Amino acid sequence: xxxxxxxxxxxxxxxxxxxxxxxxxxxxxxxxxxxxxxxxxxxxxxxxxxxxxxxxxxxxxxxxxxxxxxxxxxxxxxxxxxxxxxxxxxxxxxxxxxxxxxxxxxxxxxxxxxxxxxxxxxxxxxxxxxxxxxxxxxxxxxxxxxxxxxxxxxxxxxxxxxxxxxxxxxxxxxxxxxxxxxxxxxxxxxxxxxxxxxxxxxxxxxxxxxxxxxxxxxxxxxxxxxxxxxxxxxxxxxxxxxxxxxxxxxxxxxxxxxxxxxxxxxxxxxxxxxxxxxxxxxxxxxxxxxxxxxxxxxxxxxxxxxxxxxxxxxxxxxxxxxxxxxxxxxxxxxxxxxxxxxxxxxxxxxxxxxxxxxxxxxxxxxxxxxxxxxxxxxxxxxx
Amino acid sequence: xxxxxxxxxxxxxxxxxxxxxxxxxxxxxxxxxxxxxxxxxxxxxxxxxxxxxxxxxxxxxxxxxxxxxxxxxxxxxxxxxxxxxxxxxxxxxxxxxxxxxxxxxxxxxxxxxxxxxxxxxxxxxxxxxxxxxxxxxxxxxxxxxxxxxxxxxxxxxxxxxxxxxxxxxxxxxxxxxxxxxxxxxxxxxxxxxxxxxxxxxxxxxxxxxxxxxxxxxxxxxxxxxxxxxxxxxxxxxxxxxxxxxxxxxxxxxxxxxxxxxxxxxxxxxxxxxxxxxxxxxxxxxxxxxxxxxxxxxxxxxxxxxxxxxxxxxxxxxxxxxxxxxxxxxxxxxxxxxxxxxxxxxxxxxxxxxxxxxxxxxxxxxxxxxxxxxxxxxxxxxxxxxxxxxxxxxxxxxxxxxxxxxxxxxxxxxxxxxxxxxxxxxxxxxxxxxx
Ligand code: SF4
Ligand code: SF4
Numbered sequence: 001x002x003x004x005x006x007x008x009x010x011x012x013x014x015x016x017x018x019x020x021x022x023x024x025x026x027x028x029x030x031x032x033x034x035x036x037x038x039x040x041x042x043x044x045x046x047x048x049x050x051x052x053x054x055x056x057x058x059x060x061x062x063x064x065x066x067x068x069x070x071x072x073x074x075x076x077x078x079x080x081x082x083x084x085x086x087x088x089x090x091x092x093x094x095x096x097x098x099x100x101x102x103x104x105x106x107x108x109x110x111x112x113x114x115x116x117x118x119x120x121x122x123x124x125x126x127x128x129x130x131x132x133x134x135x136x137x138x139x140x141x142x143x144x145x146x147x148x149x150x151x152x153x154x155x156x157x158x159x160x161x162x163x164x165x166x167x168x169x170x171x172x173x174x175x176x177x178x179x180x181x182x183x184x185x186x187x188x189x190x191x192x193x194x195x196x197x198x199x200x201x202x203x204x205x206x207x208x209x210x211x212x213x214x215x216x217x218x219x220x221x222x223x224x225x226x227x228x229x230x231x232x233x234x235x236x237x238x239x240x241x242x243x244x245x246x247x248x249x250x251x252x253x254x255x256x257x258x259x260x261x262x263x264x265x266x267x268x269x270x271x272x273x274x275x276x277x278x279x280x281x282x283x284x285x286x287x288x289x290x291x292x293x294x295x296x297x298x299x300x301x302x303x304x305x306x307x308x309x310x311x312x313x314x315x316x317x318x319x320x321x322x323x324x325x326x327x328x329x330x331x332x333x334x335x336x337x338x339x340x341x342x343x344x345x346x347x348x349x350x351x352x353x354x355x356x357x358x359x360x361x362x363x364x365x366x367x368x369x370x371x372x373x374x375x376x377x378x379x380x381x382x383x
Numbered sequence: 384x385x386x387x388x389x390x391x392x393x394x395x396x397x398x399x400x401x402x403x404x405x406x407x408x409x410x411x412x413x414x415x416x417x418x419x420x421x422x423x424x425x426x427x428x429x430x431x432x433x434x435x436x437x438x439x440x441x442x443x444x445x446x447x448x449x450x451x452x453x454x455x456x457x458x459x460x461x462x463x464x465x466x467x468x469x470x471x472x473x474x475x476x477x478x479x480x481x482x483x484x485x486x487x488x489x490x491x492x493x494x495x496x497x498x499x500x501x502x503x504x505x506x507x508x509x510x511x512x513x514x515x516x517x518x519x520x521x522x523x524x525x526x527x528x529x530x531x532x533x534x535x536x537x538x539x540x541x542x543x544x545x546x547x548x549x550x551x552x553x554x555x556x557x558x559x560x561x562x563x564x565x566x567x568x569x570x571x572x573x574x575x576x577x578x579x580x581x582x583x584x585x586x587x588x589x590x591x592x593x594x595x596x597x598x599x600x601x602x603x604x605x606x607x608x609x610x611x612x613x614x615x616x617x618x619x620x621x622x623x624x625x626x627x628x629x630x631x632x633x634x635x636x637x638x639x640x641x642x643x644x645x646x647x648x649x650x651x652x653x654x655x656x657x658x659x660x661x662x663x664x665x666x667x668x669x670x671x672x673x674x675x676x677x678x679x680x681x682x683x684x685x686x687x688x689x690x691x692x693x694x695x696x697x698x699x700x701x702x703x704x705x706x707x708x709x710x711x712x713x714x715x716x717x718x719x720x721x722x723x724x725x726x727x728x729x730x731x732x733x734x735x736x737x738x739x740x741x742x743x744x745x746x747x748x749x750x751x752x753x754x755x756x757x758x759x760x761x762x763x764x765x766x767x768x769x770x771x772x773x774x775x776x777x778x779x780x781x782x783x784x785x786x787x788x789x790x791x792x793x794x795x796x797x798x799x800x801x802x803x804x805x806x807x808x809x810x811x812x813x814x815x816x817x
Contacts, residue, residue: 073759073763074759074760074763075756075759075760076747076755076756076758076759076777077749077777078471078747078748078749078752078755078777079752079756083756104504104507105507106507106752107506107507107508107751107752107753107756108752108756110507110725110753110756111725111752111756111757113533113534113535113725114535114725114726114757114760114761115756115757115760117534117535117536118535118728118760118761118763118764119760123534123536124534125533125534126532126533126534126725127533128528128530128531128533130528131504131507131510131526131528132504132525132526132527132528132556134526135528135555135556135559136555136559137552137555137556137559138528141528141530141548141552144548145530148533148545300511301507303510303513303514303526305517305524308514308517308518309514310518329469331471332471334471334472334473334507334508334511334752335507335511337468337469337471337472338468338472338476338508338511338514338515339511340467340469341466341467341468342514342518344467345467358469
């Protein structure tokens with residue numbers, strides 16, 4: 001029996017919201033207490049199936065709304081917040097792991113493996129996702145990289161992970177991605193039925209719960225959302241861009257939801273990176289590698305000549321029927337801030353209005369932002 | 384005293400500055416003739432392939448830092464910020480955006496446009512940077528993916544199956560790069576030319592490694608921060624050329640002479656320092672003086688390793704297997720550079736010992752998360768391993784708005800006072816025990 005079962009829809013949503021903001025990681029704690037092992041993976045994409053197949057709980061390390069008391073001293077001044085709070089939850093023992101993995105998403109995050117291993121006993125590593133996505137050899141390279149990761153995971157759990165284990169996990173994650181797509185359909189087609197912060201919380205708990213439980217949660221909640229009696233209001237439809245790594249506070253999304261319908265976004269895009277089912281037939285690691293490169297979304301931290309990000313954003317806006325874009329970037333985030341320039345110029349060229357802003361996961365006091373947003377929205381509504 | 388070698392001391396600086404100016408003149412000429420160039424980066428320039436196609440190489444990072452050294456960086460940064468770039472992104476990127484928006488106008492001449500850009504993943508910002516040229520000009524951009532060590536506890540080991548897998552991936556990509564160069568230039572790849580470039584790079588690499596080793600002498604023959612940066616310019620600009628090779632051959636001669644005759648830098652050497660981070664180009668000369676005034680000489684700098692693309696490691700290409708060996712060299716040198724940035728701990732301890740250093744100077748900067756992110760924690764770790772005084776100062780290598788000379792001076796003075804006290808105490812301790 002899961003905590004959220006036998007509750008009303010609103011109670012289940014409140015549970016998700018609390019869980020996302022809880023810096024004590026109660027679900028991970030419970031998993032450990034029952035003898036399970038935990039793999040923490042930093043943003044953005046990680047092939048969670050490999051950890052899951054070994055019986056580990058893959059947990060998305062994505063910072064936390066807290067003060068980085070100890071971790072602050074481990075870093076210099078000009079860095080984004082998620083780095084610090086992620087280390088903080090590990091150093092303070094709130095999030096206890098058996099393996100930490102970071103990807104070369106940016107210059108800062110790549111350093112985390114080294115910082116982690118100087119500070120914590122358990123192993124940490126970089127998973128070198130290919131950065132030459134257009135090489136004909138990227139997929140076979142990535143397959144080998146996944147095999148290396150699998151070996152390390154096998155050492156930690158003390159058993160081999162075979163192709164059938166992987167296939168079973170891929171099936172679980174295929175279902176998860178399907179259910180997340182359904183949730184996004186609700187957001188897109190009937191945004192008055194689910195607010196931006198509710199949808200976000202529903203997605204984000206996926207990085208904290210056993211994935212089977214997340215599937216069950218979505219299976220219960222998404223149909224219930226569709227039954228909500230809410231009515232369509234006169235709000236502008238927007239795409240939110242800039243949540244691929246550091247996460248905006250829930251409160252900020254709630255404020256956004258008061259004035260607009262967020263019909264699509266890149267929040268926690270790593271959990272939704274793969275866009276289609278990964279085939280169960282054939283070599284599972286090769287299928288995962290192939291899917292990462294060939295059936296995937298986009299983000300400022302992946303360079304692929306086939307996916308110019310500003311064109312992808314325009315496409316996201318078009319497909320979701322949005323009228324405007326909200327362009328956020330985390331403070332001190334090189335890739336996010338660089339991309340913001342390209343996004344803004346592409347939107348200028350396409351004459352699509354946008355609201356541009358920097359944020360921090362630990363920001364408080366939203367009055368100013370709220371006023372600016374309201375002005376932006378009013379200008380659009382009465383234009 | 385004359386021994387026929389009067390011209391030797393300081394030759395590296397003189398020749399280096401001349402070669403560097405000549406190189407910019409060459410770039411200016413190329414630009415004026417409407418020729419393009421290959422844009423490359425210091426951490427993996429792939430000159431070994433590009434020279435074979437007679438592609439002029441442009442280093443946007445060097446263009447950028449030159450605007451700071453010549454004290455006009457703010458003009459370029461402002462222009463890029465007006466274009467939309469945040470004050471918090473890498474200043475090199477913004478200076479280049481400024482240069483591009485001004486049609487290549489640069490204090491050293493005129494920079495040709497990119498006909499091709501070759502990047503490595505040694506810095507992720509390279510990849511974001513390349514996207515700017517893609518957008519501005521539709522430049523073909525090639526990202527060479529060089530996976531380095533996955534963890535500091537298990538650094539990559541040449542000869543293992545895992546290393547060979549990575550090497551093969553790099554080799555496959557190099558072959559793709561060659562095909563792209565053939566398409567862009569309309570010329571066939573000439574493997575014998577490539578062998579010649581590899582041979583010249585081998586010579587440079589051997590000499591550069593030797594130059595750095597010679598600085599272990601007391602007194603050190605050159606200052607790794609000020610003189611070293613001049614050498615570094617030539618190392619990148621003329622990699623794989625006869626002039627470059629000759630220059631470093633001569634530099635070894637100069638440094639050997641200085642060591643044999645116990646000739647140090649222009650300043651008295653009272654404290655031997657190791658530099659970590661990126662130089663403070665907006666006040667380049669003054670920054671070094673703040674140390675020199677106290678007798679501080681930078682005997683080693685991690686910058687000379689990573690910003691030299693790993694040539695300091697001295698890897699020698701096997702000319703009988705040029706592409707295979709180039710792939711191995713790239714993996715070891717660019718991968719080695721990345722390891723040196725991310726997993727530098729043991730390397731730092733070795734540096735301290737080999738160079739008999741008295742102190743470490745950490746200079747993380749706003750612009751560069753690649754180099755700066757891990758420095759504070761690495762410093763904490765080092766303090767647990769070694770009784771060495773260190774200084775941690777933050778500023779920028781481009782943006783003078785975050786460079787406060789007065790504040791830097793206070794911190795630097797306090798650091799030297801600490802070094803002096805430590806030395807006195809050690810001397811007193813010795814006096815008591817003897
Ligand atoms: S927020 Fe940006 S800079 Fe920070 S870790 Fe994420 S991608 Fe890197
Ligand atoms: S982030 Fe650092 S290494 Fe990368 S381009 Fe900027 S200065 Fe160079």
